[in-house]
Amino acid sequence: MAGFTDHPFRLMCRRFGADYAVSEMISAKAMTFGDRKTAELSALPQGDSPCALQIFGHEPESMAQAAAMLASGGFDGCSYAEKPAAIDINMGCPVKKIVTSGDGSALMKDADLCRRIVSAVCEATEPYGVPVTVKIRAGWDERHKNAAEIARACAAGGASAVTVHARTKEQMYAPGIDLDAVKSVRQALPDSVAVVGNGDVSCYEDAVRMLEYTECDGIMIGRAALGDPWVFDEIKAAFEGRDFVAPDTAFRVGAARRFVADIAGVYGEEAGVRMSRGRAAHFIKGIRGAAEVRSRLNSARTLEEFDAALDMLL
Secondary structure (H helix, E strand, O other), rough: OOHHHHHOHHHHHHHOOOOOOOEEEEEEHHHHHHOHHHHHOOEEEEOOOEEEEEEEEEHHHHOOOOOOOOHOOOOOOOOOOOOEHHHHHHHHOOOHHHHHHOOOHHHHHHHHHHHHHHHHHHHHHHHHOOOOEEEEEOOOOOOOEEEEEEEEHHHOOOOOEEEEEEEEEEOOOOOOOOOHHHHHHHOOOOOOOEEEEEOOOOOHHHHHHHHHHHHHOEEEHHHOOOOOOOOHHHHHHHHHHOOOOOOOOHHHHHHHHHHHHHHHHHHOOHHHHHHHHHHHHHHOOOOOHHHHHHHHHHOOOOOOHHHHHHHOOO
């Protein structure tokens, strides 16, 4: 979700019922070097709480140093309305440039290193009262599905929660998920450590299947929310017995318009429009005429041009 879960997107998801959010991946090494652009990824504006800040790396020392900086707010460029709800350690990203550096899901090859990283980060954040959580995958590949082993190592290091994406690193984001991976982690850990299931949850039925089969404590929604941030309210409404009215075209266009305006408000109009071309396209997927509108969005340079393209759908 790097490049997507910045705070304008997180705030939009919260407006539609998301209870908790996680930041984009923050490089621990870049934090320790004082990189300003990396620090900006940690921004927590008013209303964006509770939110965990997610770090990646593979060196316990630099991970601990970055975690302490983020937990304390003691770094140049810090912008917190409220302190982070947790420091989340990414041990699940399957992207090649992350894995080849020994980060993300590459960590799942070494359970002891996982434990040492979590232990170091927990020690660093304890003085600030910020807990540590971890995101993992089912394993490296089909022959090495070791989510339960890695989860136990993380819990031994002090993690308070483990989120499990129910695919291996080799599977990336397809095909279907393996719910047994999540279930194995829930069975391996004490009740004091929360287990969150992730992967292919895009509706109420998916959520129920994940919760009932794995007995996990909660669900995390990722890609399904990119153009459908109201998926949170849709699922919660079903659990609570409320009616949910699916958004019509006008509502979806309005949501895209507001989202782009919010991004432009943070990054400036020129950069905001450029950043929003692909992201706004998620909101209009499946609407008649969306293909032509996407083409126009890709050439838009101003908010006025962006709005004019979206108006074609109304």
